[in-house]
Amino acid sequence: MTLLRRILLRLLTMAITLIGVAIIVFFVIRVVPGNPIAMMLPPGAGEEDIARLKALYGLDKTIPEQFVIWLNGVLHGDFGTSITSRQPVLKLVLSRLPATLELSIMALVIAVILGGTLALTGTRRRGTRTEGTIDIVNGMALSVPDFLWGLVFILLFGVLWPVFHISGRVSPALDLPFVTNFYLFESVLRLRFDIWADLVSHMFMPALALAIPLAAIISQLLKQSLKETMHLDYVTLSRTKGYGENHVITHEALPNAVLPTLTLIGVQFTFLIGGTVIIERLFSYEGLGNMAIDAVINRDLPLIQGIVILFALIFTVVNLVVDLTYAALNPRLRNG
């Protein structure tokens, strides 16, 4: 199968997946108990008031009718209006997406650096106490969920040794001269390192909390792959040529051993984005996840739909990118 055909097939699958997600989400959130009208009923409201509010928000129609209206809007770029904030859903989710992406990417970078360093160190010091210690650290990192890491960091680096900000994305006192919501990237491009440092000071703890479990997974898998590779003939040959152990690991073994880890990182990245929901809430980080929780609490149906579809889109795109990257790196897959 050619690469082009593979891409087209994946795009078709993506479209079907997104439509499926849209249908399921739309119907499920209308069937589960709790509706937005009941949430906003003030004391003294009567049946007429309930009917009036239902009509106002288009909830007086049957669910299939509502779906057709909503789908028609989506096809025209209108994802509806948030019930709580009365803002267009698309505008709301797109304004928060950069914050979540930046946090996820920062967490990924930390995870790769931490996990990679541990794996390389463990491989270099295999059979020693250092490797044992790394295995124990990995086990601990995996057994504690990300939100608990978050609470530990708040206590350690927010209260006891207060070096990072506990909540938010950026200090309210700073005026941001930015045109996009990708604050971190734009601060670098504009050479505003004061803002960049403030952003990092806010993002570091949530990003680290998200990164630690992934770092442990990366470390374990990469170390195992490296171990297997280190016994292959071409690695032994390079040793006999007189290369040092560091060179053998990083220049000979790593390029081959890293492929399964790359695939795993891609898959785990989607889980990492999912993890932002709780972490963003804990750190009051103004991303999509935080918004998603508010939307669910308030039964803001249009906003829930918009966020879920955006998350689904991110997941499918990431998976596509991973597949294509893997195919590009692996000639056997690239040529079908």
Added chain:
Amino acid sequence: MTKLTRRSLLKGTAAAATLAAAAPNFAWAQQIDELIIAYNVNLPSWDPTVGSSAVNPTIQGIYQSVFDQFILQQPDLAPAPGLLTAWGWNDDRSQIWMDVREGVKWHDGSDFTAEDVAWSLARVANPETGSPIQFVWGTLENHRVEDNRVIADVKQFDPTIFKWMYFLTGYVLPKAYYEKVGADGFEAAPIGTGPYMVEKYERNAYVRLKANENYWGGAPEFKSVTIKFVTDAAARVAEVESGNSHVTLEMPYEEFDRLKAGKLEGVAAPISDIGMIFFNDIEVMTDPNVRKAAVMAVDKQAIVDRLLSGYGVPIDTLETPEYDAYDATIKTPYDPEGAKALLAESGYSTDNPVKFTIQTTRGFKPKDYEIIQAIVGLWRRVGIEAEIEVYEVAKHYELRAADQLAPAAFYNWGNSVGDPTTSTGFAMYGPSPHSVWDGQDLIDMINPLWGEPDEAKRIEGWKGVSRYIADNALVLPLLQYVQPILHAPGIKVVPHASGALLPHLMTRA
């Protein structure tokens, strides 16, 4: 390997210094220039009159910082002259009149006028505006201005209409500005006549407020206030403990006590929210002996002392001491032996307990699930076996509106206006979507009170309703909540019985 050069060293040092400079300032400020509040909810929308946020009691503190209500509500819930300096009905109660304060300015510098009041009332009375309280504002029509007085015709007499003017959605918005910028423009740059002006707003993150030096009630002491939306209680506690924020509210009482014993100071005062258990008149709850036993078997003081660290006030009716129709003589004492005797009359005992389901939220209010667990334990001792069903508050609203709650269901009821109609009335009046008790006798008792023009007679009538409810155990009132507020030393915080945390009431100690 990259060599360490002087340039790379300088770059690294500069980056480290920048990062260090960005770290929060944890020194206890002797003079706080910018007051920072870690608030427990997000602010979804700036329009305080429409949408679901307009009826969210927790958000009202932010709204009241920027907008004024028609009538001012004091910290003890009592009304006082605000934008309206005087108000009342005509003799036959076919009209209301309201005198408007002169010399008030909107945040954009334009004059506040009686036209603004008339327009604000007419706007929320219009069903197309989407006010959730339209059913109240719609009882007035034909709003008009005569000099400095606003007059409206009464379509349907509501003795509480002026109380709604300092309750949910009772805010005055700027007519000319709103018509000029529209709903979206107002959302982007809201203005009011309140003590603070919106300087910067980041959705889901914070709002930065600047003092309104021309505020008719006097300029606020803190000239700059940032309200950060920190919805997680642990993060809020960490915010004040670390010095990142100066004031926060709603944290576990154990944390409140711990931090108050240290560097921070705190105030804890009763607010108008109560915890209660609805009885739905279905299944075994139609048996008065079961209901009365269920009420008598609950030791409310012990629950407050042991589960809420003493922060709570046991109540016997749905009226708290601050409410207009509070009657201290109505008591439902803890009497487990009496409860056993009543259950025995209906053939129940600890060996043959009466069984029903009780629904509760978990984590929505302080120790809600634990309170219900304790109550179920107390009930078990007298011969009541209740099965706990945990639900989300959204499901509670839906079930209650459909009259499908379990025989017993825990809920918290807020009534920051303190009128009996908005507590006992709507909670217990059968036809109301908020009530699950459908007894005709109670409906007949309440019916004449909705339109009773004699205020004293009306309040006495509601006290009679409360007594009837208590005598027949139609509901189980539990406790009045206490709101914990932590703050840095050097700040004086005035708690408001409505639960609204108001920065303009904060001063330097």
